[in-house]
Structures are given as structure tokens and as C-alpha cells.
Amino acid sequence: MKKRILCLLLACVLTLMVIGPVFAEGKTIVYWSMWSASEPQAIAIAEAVKAYEAASGNTVDLQFKGRTGMREGLQPALDAGTVIDLFDEDIDRVNVAWGNYLLDLEDLAKATDYEATAISGLIAAAREVAGGTLKSIPYQPFVYTMFYNQEIFAEAGIESVPTTWEEFLAACEKIKAAGYIPFTTDDAYVMTNFGYHLARYGGQDLVIDVVTNGNWAETPEVLKVAQDYEDLYNKGYLSSTFGTAAWPTNQNGEFALGDVAMYLNGSWLPNEVRGITGPDFQWGAFAYPTVPGGTDGLDAGNFGGQVYGINKNTEVAEEAFEIIRTVTKGEYDLKLSVESVGIPADTTNTEWPAALAAVKEVMANLAVRYEWSAGSENNPNMTPIIKENFQKLCTGNLTAQGFVDAMEAASN
Amino acid sequence: MKRNKTMIIVFLTPALVLFCAIFVYPILRTIVMSLFKVENITSGIAQWQYVGFQNYKSLATTSLFKTSLLNLLRIWAIGGMVVMSLGLLFAVILNSGIRFKNFFRAVIYMPNIISAVALATMWIQFVYNPRFGLLTSTFKLLGMDSLAAINWTDTTHKFWALLFAYCFGMVGYHMLIFSSGIEKIPQELFEASTIDGASKVQQFRLITFPLLRSVLKTNITMWSITSVAFFVWSQLFSMVTADTQTITPMVYMYLQVFGAGNVISERNAGLGAAVGVFLGLCVVIVFVLTNRLIKNEDLEF
Numbered sequence: 140m141k142k143r144i145l146c147l148l149l150a151c152v153l154t155l156m157v158i159g160p161v162f163a164e165g166k167t168i169v170y171w172s173m174w175s176a177s178e179p180q181a182i183a184i185a186e187a188v189k190a191y192e193a194a195s196g197n198t199v200d201l202q203f204k205g206r207t208g209m210r211e212g213l214q215p216a217l218d219a220g221t222v223i224d225l226f227d228e229d230i231d232r233v234n235v236a237w238g239n240y241l242l243d244l245e246d247l248a249k250a251t252d253y254e255a256t257a258i259s260g261l262i263a264a265a266r267e268v269a270g271g272t273l274k275s276i277p278y279q280p281f282v283y284t285m286f287y288n289q290e291i292f293a294e295a296g297i298e299s300v301p302t303t304w305e306e307f308l309a310a311c312e313k314i315k316a317a318g319y320i321p322f323t324t325d326d327a328y329v330m331t332n333f334g335y336h337l338a339r340y341g342g343q344d345l346v347i348d349v350v351t352n353g354n355w356a357e358t359p360e361v362l363k364v365a366q367d368y369e370d371l372y373n374k375g376y377l378s379s380t381f382g383t384a385a386w387p388t389n390q391n392g393e394f395a396l397g398d399v400a401m402y403l404n405g406s407w408l409p410n411e412v413r414g415i416t417g418p419d420f421q422w423g424a425f426a427y428p429t430v431p432g433g434t435d436g437l438d439a440g441n442f443g444g445q446v447y448g449i450n451k452n453t454e455v456a457e458e459a460f461e462i463i464r465t466v467t468k469g470e471y472d473l474k475l476s477v478e479s480v481g482i483p484a485d486t487t488n489t490e491w492p493a494a495l496a497a498v499k500e501v502m503a504n505l506a507v508r509y510e511w512s513a514g515s516e517n518n519p520n521m522t523p524i525i526k527e528n529f530q531k532l533c534t535g536n537l538t539a540q541g542f543v544d545a546m547e548a549a550s551n
Numbered sequence: 552m553k554r555n556k557t558m559i560i561v562f563l564t565p566a567l568v569l570f571c572a573i574f575v576y577p578i579l580r581t582i583v584m585s586l587f588k589v590e591n592i593t594s595g596i597a598q599w600q601y602v603g604f605q606n607y608k609s610l611a612t613t614s615l616f617k618t619s620l621l622n623l624l625r626i627w628a629i630g631g632m633v634v635m636s637l638g639l640l641f642a643v644i645l646n647s648g649i650r651f652k653n654f655f656r657a658v659i660y661m662p663n664i665i666s667a668v669a670l671a672t673m674w675i676q677f678v679y680n681p682r683f684g685l686l687t688s689t690f691k692l693l694g695m696d697s698l699a700a701i702n703w704t705d706t707t708h709k710f711w712a713l714l715f716a717y718c719f720g721m722v723g724y725h726m727l728i729f730s731s732g733i734e735k736i737p738q739e740l741f742e743a744s745t746i747d748g749a750s751k752v753q754q755f756r757l758i759t760f761p762l763l764r765s766v767l768k769t770n771i772t773m774w775s776i777t778s779v780a781f782f783v784w785s786q787l788f789s790m791v792t793a794d795t796q797t798i799t800p801m802v803y804m805y806l807q808v809f810g811a812g813n814v815i816s817e818r819n820a821g822l823g824a825a826v827g828v829f830l831g832l833c834v835v836i837v838f839v840l841t842n843r844l845i846k847n848e849d850l851e852f
Contacts, residue, residue, distance in 0.1 A: 210810070326794065379702070383705035388682075512814075530705065534705060549614060
């Protein structure tokens with residue numbers, strides 16, 4: 140008897156499973172996200188998606204794949220015909236590497252007047268990387284900037300943030316005199332120091348030309364960069380593990396714990412170290428200083444964000460765009476900003492997290508967009524070699540001329 | 552016994568089909584792919600662009616790939632010697648009748664059941680940390696300031712820091728294989744040699760080691776395969792951007808197939824396939840050489 144009842148129940152369950160979707164209301168949107176499920180961004184996005192489901196009656200199949208999962212898995216999955224309606228990742232990767240899979244969003248954006256409350260610089264950047272049309276919607280904006288510890292600056296008697304290299308050196312001297320280490324970074328980000336500095340001298344195109352064509356000795360600005368960082372080392376302004384500590388050793392250690400005053404990094408830094416700094420850390424930020432005779436000013440820098448892309452083969456484009464609007468506008472954009480200590484994408488959310496207050500001014504002044512590390516990592520066959528020699532330069536194991544010679548030799 | 556050919560075919564066919572689909576086809580496809588420029592690993596064959604041996608020529612002239620090969624060679628040779636020596640030593644000690652054998656064996660094997668991510672994080676953030684790492688703190692406590700000041704992850708020390716951490720985790724695995732080989736050797740051989748007056752060292756040199764030749768071959772082959780696939784530890788010691796001290800051919804292959812971490816770089820799955828073919832050949836050569844150089848013992852026991 141028991142067996143019969145069990146068989147009957149099993150048959151009912153199977154029947155429901157088979158015919159259930161036929162009678163289910165609403166549509167299903169498949170969304171692959173670059174975040175890991177435990178990250179604050181993922182938690183906020185999951186809440187926004189739930190709100191969308193409740194309001195629309197549709198179902199969202201939200202899958203957090205993580206960065207590596209997206210990088211390795213999205214394109215093969217799309218090629219294999221897997222249904223993925225909506226996905227997010229870095230602005231350059233979505234538009235350049237996966238550009239062929241994207242739906243043009245101009246009409247959807249116009250229909251909902253999306254741009255009225257979006258950051259115009261970011262939308263322009265999204266159009267630029269997509270070749271002039273809007274194929275992605277930015278959220279979680281970031282800006283790469285020089286972060287500093289305001290308490291150390293105050294203690295050292297620095298009244299205004301440095302804008303030129305001369306002022307930067309003067310600030311470093313004061314910080315050192317106050318008993319702190321002026322400047323640090325980790326191995327993961329040391330290339331951005333090189334890229335930014337060279338770009339300040341000759342612009343991003345010069346950086347890309349040097350790293351891709353190997354014009355190290357032929358480009359006098361390279362020697363100037365090396366001399367400036369050699370000078371920083373010789374004067375004792377750099378951490379003894381500048382650029383050589385395995386990430387996140389120095390950002391979590393000497394910077395977050397208050398031994399070092401400055402760290403060049405993206406606006407995600409306060410979120411990454413908030414468990415160490417606590418809420419009382421006094422965050423400051425300024426644009427990477429200009430250099431004598433350089434071409435680029437404080438209005439040039441790396442900024443961007445994560446972006447949303449919609450599969451061009453989707454059958455639920457409007458629904459997917461509505462999810463984008465839910466996440467990137469109003470309540471949930473603010474929640475995302477608060478939870479992840481990030482910059483809001485909606486311009487009506489004027490209240491930024493306190494740790495990023497100083498970043499607001501840096502971002503407002505940006506007009507020229509650098510690629511990641513100002514293009515200094517654009518030749519992957521050379522990046523590890525540049526990194527090694529720059530690390531040696533910054534730790535006193537190579538002179539400025541030695542750096543240029545080593546790079547020239549490596550590029551031949 | 553009469554053979555039923557039909558039954559043989561019926562039972563063998565599924566296995567053969569699966570073997571061809573899962574092993575033979577991917578190998579052949581990879582070899583063919585290595586002669587093409589392929590932007591994406593899942594691009595259709597119609598999108599492949601024939602380049603002949605250009606991918607191999609490109610590898611031969613790229614200094615970063617050569618650096619990665621040198622790193623692999625150092626991991627295989629130096630790490631191999633350390634791991635095999637320690638694994639064998641521990642296996643011999645554990646089988647010499649010491650007390651708490653199972654406890655010590657479990658302790659030495661333990662790193663193998665911990666995730667490589669957790670292990671590498673422990674080494675980088677706890678042992679090698681320049682501010683409050685185990686090494687720095689210990690050397691400071693002992694008054695050895697010059698050693699305490701070493702940054703174990705800088706360009707001079709990073710490779711050795713990585714290799715040490717990796718070997719630490721691998722010793723237990725190979726110890727276990729050696730140990731199982733030693734346990735198979737009949738106890739009477741040791742008893743007879745003890746009566747004849749052989750010391751422990753002589754027993755190891757004249758009985759244990761010669762009878763472990765086939766186990767040693769297995770261990771060398773296993774070590775070669777895991778070394779060639781060296782990837783996760785390298786990635787964990789150089790997060791975000793690759794590093795000359797930690798890059799291996801597998802990392803180089805990954806960069807070519809999936810692009811660099813932060814920037815959108817040109818991808819070529821064909822070049823990645825060429826790396827794969829080259830590494831496959833390396834393993835085959837090591838396997839053949841090992842079989843030639845280490846003869847199987849004629850003894851039966």
C-alpha cells in the first residue's frame with residue numbers, strides 16, 4: 140500500500156514538473172553576473188532582482204559566475220547556444236572581446252530616457268569603446284586615483300593635495316619627516332604607477348607605442364620616468380616592499396594599518412580594506428600629479444565601470460533592460476553604492492559613501508580616459524618583464540639607466 | 552575457451568567510442584588547431600586562419616615563453632629532487648617501525664586535502680608577509696635582522712618562495728606512493744639482512760631502493776604531469792598580472808587563450824594549442840627517458 144502511495148506521489152510530482160512551466164506566468168530572463176555570490180555587489184544585485192521579479196511577475200535565473208567564470212565561460216557558452224539574456228563584466232571586455240554578441244541599446248535607452256540620470260562621461264566611454272553606439276550600460280563606476288590617509292597628511296602639515304610632481308615630492312618629504320612612509324603599492328598594481336607616470340609625460344599613445352614597439356631607449360620620457368622613481372627610492376619615499384609585496388599585502392598591511400600615506404588604486408580600495416581600516420579611517424584622494432614638461436593634466440585618468448550587455452539573440456530584450464534599470468537607478472543603485480562603498484551610477488543619487496567623497500572631485504574633473512594602467516599592460520608578452528624591471532628600480536636594485544637598458548635588451 | 556567475437560565487440564564498442572570522443576578527438580583537434588590562428592577557443596573551424604608552423608615559431612622567439620619554460624624546468628628538476636628525496640625519506644622512516652606511524656603519515660599528507668587556494672594564501676599572507684610573517688617574526692626573535700629584512704616575494708626570492716610552498720604540499724602525496732611500495736617488500740628480506748649484519752643504510756641501499764624502481768618511475772611520471780600542469784600556484788602567487796618569476800607555460804597558454812587579466816589583449820587559441828602540444832611532447836619524452844634509464848627489477852617478490 141505504501142509503495143502504491145509513493146508511486147502515485149512520484150507520478151504527480153513528475154507530471155507537475157513537466158507541465159508546470161507551460162502554465163507558469165511571465166517570462167524567464169537568464170542573467171550571468173561577474174560577481175561571486177558573497178560579495179556585497181552580488182547581495183545588492185540579488186535584492187534588486189528579487190524586487191524586479193515581484194514587480195514584473197517574470198522570473199530571473201540569476202547566476203553569479205565570478206570574474207574567472209565569466210572570462211573563461213561566457214563566450215564558449217554563447218557560442219554553444221546557451222540561453223543567456225543579460226550579462227555584466229568590465230566595460231572593455233564586454234564591448235571589445237564580446238562586442239559581436241551585443242544588442243544595440245540606443246533605442247531602449249531612448250525609450251526610457253535612460254541617459255537623463257546617467258553619468259554622461261561613462262555613457263560616452265561606453266559608446267566610444269563600442270565604436271560609436273551604445274551597446275552596454277555602465278554601473279558600479281570606478282576611477283583610478285591616488286588615495287591618501289588624511290590623518291597622516293594633517294600630522295605632516297600638508298595643507299593641500301599635491302597637483303604637480305614638485306608638490307608631490309615636497310609632500311613626501313613632510314610625510315617622511317613626520318615618521319611615516321609616503322608611498323606604497325602591491326605587485327598587482329605596480330604597472331599602473333609606471334603607466335600613469337609615462338602617460339603624464341607623453342600621453343597614453345606614447346605609452347602604448349613604447350610597450351608594443353619596444354622604443355625604450357629611443358623614448359627619452361622613459362628615462363625621465365625611471366629617474367623620477369629612482370629619485371623617490373633614493374630619498375626614502377617608497378616602501379621597502381614597493382610593488383614587490385604579493386597583493387594584497389601592502390594595501391591591507393602598511394596602508395590600511397596607517398603606516399603609509401599614499402596608494403594609487405581604483406575606487407574599490409575603501410571597500411576592499413574596510414574590514415581592516417574600520418569606519419574611522421580618513422580617506423582622501425587626488426589625481427596623479429602632473430610632471431614637468433608633460434603633456435597630460437589632472438583631467439586624464441583611468442575610469443570606467445562594470446557594464447551590462449544584452450545578448451543580441453535574446454527574446455526578452457525589454458525585460459532585460461528593465462532589470463538593468465532596476466539595478467542602476469534609484470533605490471537599488473543607492474543600495475549597491477552603500478553596500479559596496481562604490482560610486483552610484485544614477486546622478487540623482489547625489490550622496491556618495493563618505494570614504495569616496497574626495498573621489499567625487501577627481502571624477503568630476505576627468506575629461507580624458509586612459510585605458511587600464513594607461514596602456515602599459517597592452518603587450519602581455521612584455522608586461523611581466525616591465526613589471527620585474529620596474530620593481531627592481533623601485534627597490535634600488537636597478538638604476539634609471541639600468542632600467543632603460545634592461546627594457547631595451549628585453550624588447551630586442 | 553571459445554571466444555565470442557560479437558560479445559567482445561558489443562562490450563568494447565561503447566568504451567572505444569567514448570575513448571575516441573573524450574581523448575583522441577580533443578588531442579587531434581588540438582594538434583590541428585596549433586597550425587591555425589584562432590581568436591576564440593570555441594570559434595568554428597570556418598573562422599580558423601591557417602598559419603602553418605607560425606605559432607611554434609612565435610613561441611620559439613618569445614622571451615616570456617622561454618622564461619616560463621625555464622621556470623617549469625626548475626620546478627620539475629629542483630622541486631622534483633626535493634620532493635622525491637623527502638618523500639622517500641619520510642616513507643622509509645615511517646616504515647621503519649616507529650611509533651605513531653599513522654599519525655605522522657596523516658600529518659605529512661594533510662596539505663594534500665587542503666585547497667591550494669587556502670594553502671597559497673596561508674604561505675603568502677602568514678609565512679611570507681614582510682610585516683608580521685612567520686619568517687620575519689622568527690628571524691627578528693632570533694636577532695637575525697638581515698634575514699628578517701628579506702622580502703620573500705620580491706623579484707629575487709619569489710620563485711624560491713613559490714617552489715618551497717608548493718613542495719611542502721606535494722611531499723605527502725609522493726611519500727604515500729613510496730610508502731605503499733615499501734610495504735609490499737617482504738619483511739623476511741630485512742630480517743635476513745639484519746641477521747647477516749646489514750645496517751639500516753645498507754638495507755636501504757641494497758634492498759629498499761632497488762626494489763622501489765618501478766615505484767620511483769611512477770612517481771617521476773606523476774611529478775612530471777603535475778609539474779607540466781603547474782598553474783594554480785603560479786596564479787595565486789601573481790594575482791592580477793603575470794610575473795617573470797612565477798609564470799609557467801600553462802599560465803602563458805591561459806593568457807593566449809583567454810587574454811590578460813586587466814587589459815583586452817589579442818587572443819590566439821591556436822598559440823595556446825601549440826603550447827599544449829609542446830607540453831604533451833615534453834611529458835612523453837620524460838616518460839620514455841624514465842623507462843629507458845630506470846630498468847624494472849628482475850626480482851620477483
